[in-house]
Amino acid sequence: MTTYDQGFRAAGPPPPAPPAATPARPAAPEGSRLARAWRGRPEDPRWARPALWGLLAVTTVLYLWSLGASGYANQFYSAAVQAGSESWKAFFFGSSDAGNSITVDKPPAALWPMALSVRVFGLSSWAILVPEALMGVATVGVLYAAVRRRFSAAAGLIAAATLAVTPVAALMFRFNNPDALLCLLMVSAVYCVLRALEDARTKWLVLAGVWFGLGFLTKTLQAWLILPPLALVYAVCAPAKPGKRIGQLLLGGLAMVVAGGWWVAIVELWPKSSRPYIGGSQDNSFLELTFGYNGLGRINGNETGSVGGGGGGRNGGGQWGETGIDRLFSSDMGGQIAWLLPAAFILLLAGIWLTWRARRTDTRRSAFLVWGGALLMTFATFSFMSGIFHQYYNIALAPYIAAIVGMGAAMLWERRSTAAASIVLAATVAVTAIWSYVLLNRSSDWHPWLRWAVLIAGLAAAAGLLVASRLGGRLALGVAGLGLAASLAGPIAYTLNTVDTPHGGSIVTAGPAVSGGMGGPGGGRPGGFPGGANGGPPGMRNGNTQGQNGTGTGQNGTGQNGTGQNGTGQNGRQGVIPGGQQGGQNGGQNGGFPGGGFPGGGQSQQNGQTGQGQQGNRQGMMPGGMGEGGRRGGGMGGLLDGPSVSSKVKAALEKNAGAYTWVAAAIGSQNAAGYQLATEDPVMAIGGFNGSDPSPTLAQFKAYVKQGKIHYFISSGGMGGMGGGPGGGNGTSSKISSWVQANFKKVTVDGTTLYDLTQKASK
Secondary structure (H helix, E strand, O other): OOHHHHHHHHHOOOOOOOOOOOOOOOOOOOOOHHHHHHHOOOOOOOOHHHHHHHHHHHHHHHHHOOHHHHOOOOHHHHHHHHHHHHOHHHHHHOEOOOOOOEEOOOOOOOHHHHHHHHHHHOOOHHHHHHHHHHHHHHHHHHHHHHHHOOOOHHHHHHHHHHHHOOHHHHHHOOOOOOHHHHHHHHHHHHHHHHHHHHHOOHHHHHHHHHHHHHHHHHHHHHHHOOHHHHHHHHHHHOOOOHHHHHHHHHHHHHHHHHHHHHHHHHHHHOOHHHOOEOOOOOOOOHHHHHHHHHHHHHHHOOOOOOHHHOOOOHHHOHHHOOOOOOHHHOHHHHHHHHHHHHHHHHHHHHHHHHOOOOOOOOHHHHHHHHHHHHHHHHHHHHHHOOOOOOHHHHHHHHHHHHHHHHHHHHHHHHOOOOHHHHHHHHHHHHHHHHHHHHHHHOOOOOOHHHHHHHHHHHHHHHHHHHOHHHOOHHHHHHHHHHHHHHHHHHHHHHHHHHHOOOOOOOOOOOOOOOOOOOOOOOOOOOOOOOOOHHHOOOOEOOOOEOOEOOOOOEOOEEEOOEEEOOOOOOOOOOOOOOOOOOHHHHHHHHOOEOOEOOOOOOOOOOOOOOOOOOOOOOOOOOOOOOOOOHHHOOOOOOOOOOOOOOHHHHHHHHOOHHHOOEEEEEEOHHHHHHHHHHHOOOEEEEOOOOOOOOOOOHHHHHHHHHOOOEEEEEOOOOOOOOOOOOOOHHHHHHHHHHHHHHHEEEEEEOOEEEEEEEEEOOO
16 A cells, blocks of 8 residues: 555545546657647646646636726836836836836836836837736646646646636736736745655755745735745655755745845945935835835834825724725625635645645645645735735735645545545535625626526535536536536636726726725725725715716715715815815815825815716726816826826927926826826826825925926826825925925916926916
């Protein structure tokens, strides 16, 4: 009896032999790599490798389909990509503009592939987004390889397909946030750790460290979230002596520090006067950004300079929703990632139970511990973190869930002749079908037949799986196929809806609008502000239901410092977020951000029309326009999405553009990004993403103006028009705005207010 059989003896008889219809085929000749690539391993059934290539082809089409409809997607990052394609210095630092005034609030690794693509193919939506889609296809392929090595080809295919159709994965692999690259790097790192666990070869652990280091340069400390469970599993389960294991882990850690630290060292040692300001920090330090705003601040909510000024809120979640074990199952999160989350937990327990008596170095058990540890660590962090948390962050969970589902389902299917395995497999399918019904019911008007079809098919498959061992081979496979189809039908439907819908802005979500959605202050559909129905601001009805009703007005909205009804201000402005500094009474004057003034403060736009955004009721557009002729305002007044720019404004900014370092300056990175992408000329983002970074200072801005480096200051549409950002920065943006307004000539171009910084205002 083999060691493997000894480890499984207590769980029941050995798995049945494979059906005669799929005999093992002879090995491909040595050296025939092309044949091996097409046909796969000798022990694989004939259909396995063609099925993989077919899955990758379908995934490629899925992720590329109508990709250009999203335009520049998140203009915040697209502007930095454009800058990096024009300036190698901007490329290296991740600057928001080619004039290198300020960086994005992340390290630049995620920008590099897109910037190189734009350098080669020119600035376009496709040049920016195709690299992201290809990263998604690569992630699906690496996940297959990772699962297939210790399990069957069927397990790898199930895992890969599950990842490909996870709604939040399909969303982010078609978007330009850093999460696509981070997901690829994390799956690659896990693959390398699993390879190292097979024979304790140091090179695989060192390579894993390299991926973790590059992950840090993609999204800082989030990349290291799964390090503890992976290191612990290797320290315990690797087939080497304890001393060697510890030494290998130290070498892997060294590789990680080098791969991620070289850039940090250069940035920290570079003279601050000759590099861009580190966006998101309050003291121009990448280390402060890493451990503050992007580090501990995400855990405890004390994010200086963030929207609302930082600080954890009530119920442990503040502006970003209530924390707790059920957070990822809630209305706004569940449809993104939680379809197979209950199944993953069940199958993880089953996999560990079945491998419990295996030897210490058993690679199947190690695989469950590695993927399961990554899942549990990420799930716990996301469930209880009090800082900024968006729905799309959940892509980090997608490969871990998919791997466990593939491994667990395949292992139980192998042992379906035992009562325990068949019961657990049937229960998993039944729970998934019932949970899918619940999730689909949250969008009750969206294909209402689907939830019933999923429920009925899933329960029927579960009943069949109870007696699968007594059925004929083809009938049993048919039952298993029905269960798999029922389990994936909901995610597939959400994913197809996601692919068919353009997405833009800083906060995006997958699938149709749901009732009771929370989100964060947001520009993407359907997640908007906490407490808003269908993702709208608190008290707003249907704030951004698939781009429809995106301009709803407040309805008894409540904030920390007051209540307002319909948010109507002194000049008839509607749609101001209720609960501002003085609630509905002064909604048009004070901006009305929950708990305080809206970013930008000061005098908000008077007589502003209801904002329409770029595509007509663009998803998540903030009512009120936030600018003269609010139709050009970006999401939440330019905070969450860039404005559309008319041809006349574009022509005005481009006139004599070569004579200036920056053709314009605007408050907030998103606001500046819209103008920069329209002109392809540098636009200074005052205050960084939130308008709250102390960059540039008033003295620095005055010096730039005196030197003739900036042509225009853009008032309309940006962070409330005139004023500073929320929290942090000592009101730098507000001071600059006031100084410009008092000293320079005001010019109105096609409804957009510009201040010509080369002409003094007439007294």
